[in-house]
Amino acid sequence: xxxxxxxxxxxxxxVGVTPRTIRYYEERGLLAGGDRAKGxxxxxxxxxxxxxxxxxxxxxxxxxxxxxxxxLAEAEEARAxxxxxxxxxxxxxxxxxxxxxxxxxxxxxLALVSLRRQKLDEFAAELQxxxxxxxxxxxxxx
Amino acid sequence: xxxxxxxxxxxxxxVGVTPRTIRYYEERGLLAGGDRAKGxxxxxxxxxxxxxxxxxxxxxxxxxxxxxxxxLAEAEEARAxxxxxxxxxxxxxxxxxxxxxxxxxxxxxLALVSLRRQKLDEFAAELQxxxxxxxxxxxxxx
DNA sequence: TTGCTCCTCACGTCACGTGAGGTGGC
DNA sequence: TTGCTCCTCACGTCACGTGAGGTGGC
Numbered sequence: 001x002x003x004x005x006x007x008x009x010x011x012x013x014x015v016g017v018t019p020r021t022i023r024y025y026e027e028r029g030l031l032a033g034g035d036r037a038k039g040x041x042x043x044x045x046x047x048x049x050x051x052x053x054x055x056x057x058x059x060x061x062x063x064x065x066x067x068x069x070x071x072l073a074e075a076e077e078a079r080a081x082x083x084x085x086x087x088x089x090x091x092x093x094x095x096x097x098x099x100x101x102x103x104x105x106x107x108x109x110l111a112l113v114s115l116r117r118q119k120l121d122e123f124a125a126e127l128q129x130x131x132x133x134x135x136x137x138x139x140x141x142x
Numbered sequence: 143x144x145x146x147x148x149x150x151x152x153x154x155x156x157v158g159v160t161p162r163t164i165r166y167y168e169e170r171g172l173l174a175g176g177d178r179a180k181g182x183x184x185x186x187x188x189x190x191x192x193x194x195x196x197x198x199x200x201x202x203x204x205x206x207x208x209x210x211x212x213x214l215a216e217a218e219e220a221r222a223x224x225x226x227x228x229x230x231x232x233x234x235x236x237x238x239x240x241x242x243x244x245x246x247x248x249x250x251x252l253a254l255v256s257l258r259r260q261k262l263d264e265f266a267a268e269l270q271x272x273x274x275x276x277x278x279x280x281x282x283x284x
Numbered sequence: 285t286t287g288c289t290c291c292t293c294a295c296g297t298c299a300c301g302t303g304a305g306g307t308g309g310c
Numbered sequence: 311t312t313g314c315t316c317c318t319c320a321c322g323t324c325a326c327g328t329g330a331g332g333t334g335g336c
Contacts (some may be wrong), residue, residue: 099280138241
């Protein structure tokens with residue numbers, strides 16, 4: 001895994017946002033921009049692209065505000081911190097704790113997705129209804 | 143159909159927005175605030191509630207901007223204008239034209255809903271995948 | 285008459301968009 | 311060396327939020 005670095009424009013293009021959005025998210029604490037000499041270029045790796053993708057999807061598909069994203073991100077952060085310990089210290093009890101902490105987070109996201117789907121389905125049903133009535137009327141006039 | 147008038151606060155509460163949002167939409171031309179003495183209360187009827195509900199759903203569930211809503215609304219407007227003529231002039235050829243103009247509008251909305259559903263399903267699938275892997279790992283450590 | 289909701293400015297905020305002016309790496 | 315992308319302010323914008331101060335209807 002060579003992990004050659006990506007520039008902010010590449011990351012932005014791949015995720016479908018602008019560099020400005022990435023800088024703003026960093027400013028809000030959603031993305032690590034961490035240790036960097038003032039004025040020097042931000043550098044990213046594949047893991048950052050995946051992470052940003054997820055945030056953007058939570059924003060677009062579920063309509064979460066950045067404040068809500070920060071909450072979720074902090075939970076993920078805690079998980080990531082645990083993951084680091086995972087690498088260094090392969091204690092089975094700790095591994096279990098890490099996995100068990102991760103599960104409810106994903107379940108929560110799934111619950112939000114289900115709720116959205118339900119609302120979309122209701123909307124789709126109403127539109128189908130409307131369309132059916134229109135077709136019926138057209139046929140009456142046919 | 144008595145059509146007793148509703149006040150802005152009632153409409154807002156029923157649709158789940160604030161009065162400010164309604165005033166702003168009126169300002170942007172999405173809602174009729176029409177003929178009203180300066181300073182007098184805005185009055186609405188059931189049809190306005192239905193209309194606003196639809197706009198809010200298009201905004202929340204599909205993530206449309208107000209500018210995009212205006213486009214859609216203008217199309218609906220044209221339809222509403224035709225509907226008025228419908229009431230007064232029951233000419234069968236015109237009726238057909240009205241119905242046939244309405245159908246593609248609803249179909250367009252349905253297409254947008256389908257697209258959203260697809261994206262949500264993809265997201266749900268990825269989350270299920272993630273959850274499955276977490277469960278498997280937990281069981282391995284069990 | 286007393287509340288409550290309404291009204292119109294008008295400034296504040298969130299999530300970025302958009303130049304302005306300048307530095308840095310293939 | 312020439313572009314291109316990057317950098318940091320900093321002001322603009324969209325979709326409202328939030329008082330400020332005042333009028334109007336059960």
